[in-house]
Amino acid sequence: MVKAVVLGAAGGIGQPLALLLKANPLVTELGLFDIVNTPGVAADLSHISTPAKVEGYLPPDDGLKKVLAGASIVVIPAGVPRKPGMTRDDLFKINAGIVKDLATGIATTCPKAFVLVISNPVNSTVPIVAEVFKQHGVFDPKRLFGVTTLDVVRASTFVAEVLGDLSLSKEVVVPVVGGHSGVTIVPLLSQSSHPLPSSFAKESLDTLVNRIQFGGDEVVKAKNGAGSATLSMAYAGAEFASKILRAVKGEKGIVVPSYVSVAADAEGSAALTKELGQELAFFSSNVELGTEGVVKIHPLGKITEAEQTLVKAAIPELAKNIETGINFVAEAIKAAEAKEPRL
Ligand SMILES: NC(=O)c1ccc[n+]([C@@H]2O[C@H](COP(=O)([O-])OP(=O)(O)OC[C@H]3O[C@@H](n4cnc5c(N)ncnc54)[C@H](O)[C@@H]3O)[C@@H](O)[C@H]2O)c1
Numbered sequence: 001m002v003k004a005v006v007l008g009a010a011g012g013i014g015q016p017l018a019l020l021l022k023a024n025p026l027v028t029e030l031g032l033f034d035i036v037n038t039p040g041v042a043a044d045l046s047h048i049s050t051p052a053k054v055e056g057y058l059p060p061d062d063g064l065k066k067v068l069a070g071a072s073i074v075v076i077p078a079g080v081p082r083k084p085g086m087t088r089d090d091l092f093k094i095n096a097g098i099v100k101d102l103a104t105g106i107a108t109t110c111p112k113a114f115v116l117v118i119s120n121p122v123n124s125t126v127p128i129v130a131e132v133f134k135q136h137g138v139f140d141p142k143r144l145f146g147v148t149t150l151d152v153v154r155a156s157t158f159v160a161e162v163l164g165d166l167s168l169s170k171e172v173v174v175p176v177v178g179g180h181s182g183v184t185i186v187p188l189l190s191q192s193s194h195p196l197p198s199s200f201a202k203e204s205l206d207t208l209v210n211r212i213q214f215g216g217d218e219v220v221k222a223k224n225g226a227g228s229a230t231l232s233m234a235y236a237g238a239e240f241a242s243k244i245l246r247a248v249k250g251e252k253g254i255v256v257p258s259y260v261s262v263a264a265d266a267e268g269s270a271a272l273t274k275e276l277g278q279e280l281a282f283f284s285s286n287v288e289l290g291t292e293g294v295v296k297i298h299p300l301g302k303i304t305e306a307e308q309t310l311v312k313a314a315i316p317e318l319a320k321n322i323e324t325g326i327n328f329v330a331e332a333i334k335a336a337e338a339k340e341p342r343l
């Protein structure tokens with residue numbers, strides 16, 4: 001039995017993501033949770049002729065506990081999206097609390113589930129989940145993933161566009177490392193499975209890198225106040241979830257970039273730290289998946305000087321984002337203890 005749960009399932013990402021998970025033959029149960037509308041979304045999806053049994057829950061009557069009971073994989077797209085002029089960090093104030101509460105539910109109900117965090121700012125929300133799990137003594141770094149797949153999907157599409165053949169976009173593989181916001185998004189185009197033409201000018205390369213880094217802004221601008229990427233994110237989230245499920249079923253050799261705790265692989269993390277010149281508690285790199293989650297964090301490998309400059313620019317921003325997430329949980333614990341001191 002494989003129960004997939006979506007937290008934030010009635011939202012712009014949640015609904016199409018739930019649809020794609022309902023269509024995934026590896027999913028036998030689909031649990032949907034949101035603060036609104038999940039009964040309707042669940043009723044709608046339940047008429048689709050695929051095996052997954054669908055149930056929708058709301059917060060009253062222990063809805064979060066019920067939806068998480070027996071979950072194998074939990075995907076979190078709950079929270080507010082950006083409007084034009086906002087950065088992902090501007091979402092922290094609202095989304096940090098939402099993610100913390102949902103993580104508490106997971107830690108106390110299904111701590112062994114694979115947790116896939118979509119809610120922004122991912123660079124900080126993933127550390128929040130880790131800290132909550134630590135607080136409950138259930139943190140397994142191999143099972144926690146920040147979903148950066150949309151950056152990978154964008155890189156594949158944009159490179160295929162440059163190559164003048166969109167039919168290649170499914171085949172083009174470009175590792176995108178670092179994190180998931182602006183300069184922390186580092187596409188390693190020199191490692192693209194489909195190299196760019198040798199005539200490709202430096203300015204064109206810079207434009208391409210910038211488009212991958214700020215692809216989210218392109219969508220936010222086009223939606224003009226109606227939110228950020230939802231459909232492409234649902235596609236990316238479902239692709240990533242599917243890779244986890246295939247790896248858990250025993251498929252070998254699945255390697256995909258994801259923002260993970262470096263504690264998931266001590267050896268891989270040591271090599272990465274050497275490359276970065278400092279340790280970061282979380283980093284997105286190519287990650288090999290297995291039945292228990294992260295098997296190996298791959299080093300960056302051979303990259304160009306220009307890519308090294310991008311990595312350097314990402315590091316301080318990432319370090320700050322990680323610290324913000326960790327401090328948020330520490331402060332929340334302190335505040336709770338001040339309210340109810342331990343005897
Ligand atoms: N990681 C990525 O690449 C990526 C890509 C796109 C969007 N995002 C992020 O995903 C998040 C969701 O985006 P969206 O466009 O789907 O937003 P949305 O507003 O359309 O949907 C969010 C849903 O979360 C629900 N929600 C709010 N508080 C909740 C709670 N406590 N418990 C459960 N559900 C709750 C809302 O009711 C809503 O249905 C945003 O933070 C956005 O920035 C991340």
Ligand SMILES: O=C(O)C[C@H](O)C(=O)O
Pocket residue numbers: 081082088120150215216217219220228229
């Ligand atoms: O840009 C956003 O705020 C949403 C998402 O992180 C994206 O990359 O599209």
